[in-house]
Amino acid sequence: MSDDTGYVRVLSLGELEEDTPKRVEVGETPISLVRTEGEVYAIHDICSHAHVSLSEGEVEDCQIECWLHGSSFDLRTGKPSGLPATQPVPVYPVKIEGDGPDAAVLVSVTQES
Numbered sequence: 001m002s003d004d005t006g007y008v009r010v011l012s013l014g015e016l017e018e019d020t021p022k023r024v025e026v027g028e029t030p031i032s033l034v035r036t037e038g039e040v041y042a043i044h045d046i047c048s049h050a051h052v053s054l055s056e057g058e059v060e061d062c063q064i065e066c067w068l069h070g071s072s073f074d075l076r077t078g079k080p081s082g083l084p085a086t087q088p089v090p091v092y093p094v095k096i097e098g099d100g101p102d103a104a105v106l107v108s109v110t111q112e113s
């Protein structure tokens, strides 16, 4: 279900554990959802260096680390902080609707930034 801004409800806030990435799919787009430091971020789930799922990596300081070769990507911008990855991965806007654990987490993959 998507509204006219392209936001799609993916899960409830209560399903996201702090600093534990969760892979979801919006249409054909794999996304790693991360709840950290009071915010929820949506970043494309595939590393820009090789075909590896970022949701299997660790989260620290608003970055997600690719477990294979160790590049970290900023959850706000998608930019890598170090080699071997040199290209950013897409990040997507997130909206939270409602309160508490039942609040809806919505992502728009049509507004890639």
Ligand code: FES
Pocket: 047, 048, 049, 050, 051, 052, 066, 067, 068, 069, 070, 071, 084, 085
């Ligand atoms: S596959 Fe992610 S840094 Fe190499």
